[in-house]
Amino acid sequence: MSSSLEHFEYLLPPSWKTQVTAWLQEDTPSFDYGGFVVGEAQREAYLLGKGHQAAVLAGKPFFTEVFEQLGCEVEWHMEEGQTFEPVKHVATVRGKARHVLLGERVALNMLARCSGIATKSKRILDIARGCGYQGIIAGTRKTTPGFRLVEKYGMLVGGIxxxxxxxxxxxxxxxxxxxxxxxxxxxxxxxxxxxxxxxxxxxxxxxxxxxxxxxxxxxxxxxxxxxxxxxxxxxxxxxxxxxxxxxxxxxxxxxxxxxxxxxxxxxxxxxxxxTSVVHQSVQHIDFSLKIQKPKDV
Incomplete structure (x- = not known):
């Protein structure tokens, strides 16, 4: 079996996709007014990794599931756990405009925190190894209720x-x-x-x-x-x-x-x-999702 970071999703329990469903339900509990405005034209959106410093990408399975539940497809341009320098075209999302926008904020918020935890985890681990420490660096159980799965996943991707x-x-x-x-x-x-x-x-x-x-x-x-x-x-x-x-x-x-x-x-x-420093009050990574202007417009 491969030990690739791409396969960390194999650790996720059978119930994890219902959490994604709950996120979407929370974000759009009634009418989608913005969706009415944009309609169902097929659109392509670029996921951009921004900010001012190098960051670790983490949370791909959750991000992909958000859009798959909305009938969209995601094409990734980099691997889970890879470090990128901003601005980076990380992925492309394709689907109906209103569906892309339904998932936008849910997916970005999750990815920003998960990647922030992975980035901080890797930095702490690198500092420890630089000091000659050969032991285990671990997170803690001081996680956010309802979001623990994503936060623990970010620690794993970050290498701790x-x-x-x-x-x-x-x-x-x-x-x-x-x-x-x-x-x-x-x-x-x-x-x-x-x-x-x-x-x-x-x-x-x-x-x-x-x-x-x-x-x-x-x-x-x-x-x-x-x-x-x-x-x-x-x-x-x-x-x-x-x-x-x-x-x-x-x-x-x-x-x-x-x-x-x-x-x-x-x-x-x-x-x-x-230490809880890898997940409490951690700086989120700045991502944006930009729908591309159709070529015929």
Whole structure:
């Protein structure tokens, strides 16, 4: 099987096309007044990648599905995950004028955000690799309700890990879980009862002592929360030395990671760096869809 980015769409669940239908229904809940004006003449529209800097294209399956549901066809002129310099003729959409315009804003809004997330993800990954970091860069679950599928897809296209997709993906025990259950050990035991062998257990800890307890109780991933700066590497080294040959686990560091401070956190004692900077408040990529003037007009 090919590993091409073109095939990321194979990951999408059977329900994903109904989300596109819902977007179209939301955008035109009653009369399409503009559609009445332009009618059903066959038209050709150019999708242009604009803005002021290089960007990564992401979201092709969603964009294509918008227009296919409206009876239009899309011809792509570049591959998913490719970087382009503006202004770039990215794709051509063909169909009835009113149908092209019905899908225009829905498709552009989605593509702008998905490509923005992919662009930011790639930039963060490139910075980390430039610092010599060989671990995993991951997004977070702090996604937009109803739009998570697109945002996680953008992370994948940008080259980073999605982390867990939802609450059913892996078991993450944070401070509220631990306080409510009484202790780290109790929380892990309860999680193992229902999660079985197939679910990894990650535990958020705020100190080296709490990390010790989580490792001893059998956690698979230790999130070193609030352990940053000069403390991070020494704590990770001490714990690895102590548990070497006794337990297998990964270390994760999360929170307050930016492009400017990434070099301080990108240490290879930490296996996973997770951050919401790749999808929260990310700059969208500017795209436009321009219907071409008929040659006979």
């Amino acid at each position: 890990d999605c982390h867990r997709y939802d609450l059913s993906s892996m078991i993450m025990l944070k401070d509220n879980h631990i306080w409510s259950s009484g202790s780290i050990t109790t929380a892990i035991k309860q999680a193992r009862k229902v999660g079985g062998f197939s679910q990894l257990v990650e535990v958020e800890v705020g100190s080296e002592a709490e990390a010790d307890e989580a490792i001893d109780a059998g956690a698979d991933i230790i999130m070193l929360d609030n352990i940053e700066g000069d403390q991070l590497a020494p704590v990770a080294r001490r714990l690895r030395d102590k548990w070497s040959g006794k337990r297998k686990f990964l270390f994760e560091s999360s929170g307050n990671i930016t492009e400017t401070n990434l070099h301080e956190r990108a240490i290879n004692e930490i296996d996973i760096l997770s």
